[in-house]
Amino acid sequence: MSKTLNEIMRIPLLLKKAESYGLSLNKEDRHLFVGCGSSYNIGYISSKVLKRYGIRAQVRTAGKLLVTQELPEINKAFLISRTGESTETIRTAELLKSKGIYTFGITCEPGTGLTEVCDESLVLDFSREESVVMTGSFLVILTVILNSVGSKDQHKAAKHLLDDSMEYFKNIPLEDFNHFVFLGYDENYGIAKEGALKLQEMALERVEYHEPLEFRHGPISTLTRQSFVTLISKSSNYEKTLVEDLKKLGATVSVIGEAGDFSIKNENGLESPLKIIPLLILGYLRAIKKGLNPDKPKNLSKSVII
Missing domain, CATH: 3.40.50.10490 (Glucose-6-phosphate isomerase like protein; domain 1)
Incomplete structure (x- = not known):
């Protein structure tokens, strides 16, 4: 079985483990989700759902923040990177920190550039992947974020x-x-x-x-x-x-x-x-x-x- 298929087929096991994780979100904070590629898509989906539950959330690609240097009015940023080594995401974390914004990294790998830069991190290493294409870990990170407003046995x-x-x-x-x-x-x-x-x-x-x-x-x-x-x-x-x-x-x-x-x-x-x-x-x-x-x-x- 290919690595990619194996990591897709283990999704039920990953979601079972993800049930015990969540983020601390409150309605007073102004949240920003940041990522590239699939990690950006996680942030996009999350922001749309969280708003329905009264959580203020926006999303940006790391690349856009680096190029435009235009930061929305937020006080807490969640930076998503499966490997924790995406250059654009790490540099954006540094940019946000320099502006006094609290940074929270979400990754599947311990001891990475992202975890070193961010004020706080969540490492979901049980979902780390060998394949190039992000599959099961996408569902894990998205589930963990959504658990913050309503946990589901999926x-x-x-x-x-x-x-x-x-x-x-x-x-x-x-x-x-x-x-x-x-x-x-x-x-x-x-x-x-x-x-x-x-x-x-x-x-x-x-x-x-x-x-x-x-x-x-x-x-x-x-x-x-x-x-x-x-x-x-x-x-x-x-x-x-x-x-x-x-x-x-x-x-x-x-x-x-x-x-x-x-x-x-x-x-x-x-x-x-x-x-x-x-x-x-x-x-x-x-x-x-x-x-x-x-x-x-x-x-x-x-x-x-x-």
Whole structure:
């Protein structure tokens, strides 16, 4: 079994361990989540969900903060890096500290540049990964953050989703598609963005991500019978109509959410980690169909060090 697949299939065990972790967040603080790539997507999803629970939260890429030097009005920053060695994230931690902002690192590796710089750190070393592509650790970090506003026992549901995803995509002729689209609103938009990234990293695919109804306003012109669309749904009638329209135009559409192809109960955003699972399986199986090795994605390394 490849390293990547092994780290995907152990997700239920990781989520079980993650149940005992959380962050200390309060409604008085002004929080900022910072990351690059998948770590930024964790921050994006988290900020959308936390706001629903009265927690003030924003998100920025580390790169944008370094380039623009424009800092939002915050007093506490959470810097996310799976390896703890991403140069942009470490330099952003230094920048934030120099401005008197309390820095909290979240990583899966002990003794890293990020943990050395930050005022405080949480090291989730039980979820450290050997593979280049971030998979199970994404769900762990996201779960730990969301545990701060409402803990959910999700490891059993994760096991069922892994099995269902494998079965579902093995019955889809993934080799027939050359265009992958991901759609979602709010935290689901962040999940869509992460799904697109997994297809790029593992399978080197041409991908798009949009808000669902925005897809009609231009991007729909690129739709063909070789298009595979994934909707991370809020179960609205508008989205249901969109799915019908996309199918009429020849696209294959998969729906993640209540009453979808992957049925996941709406828990006011706390279910977000589970919605990632089908996207990981899609990325992995598409790579295998193309004869690619997901353990060795093109032009990528575990950390971006500059």
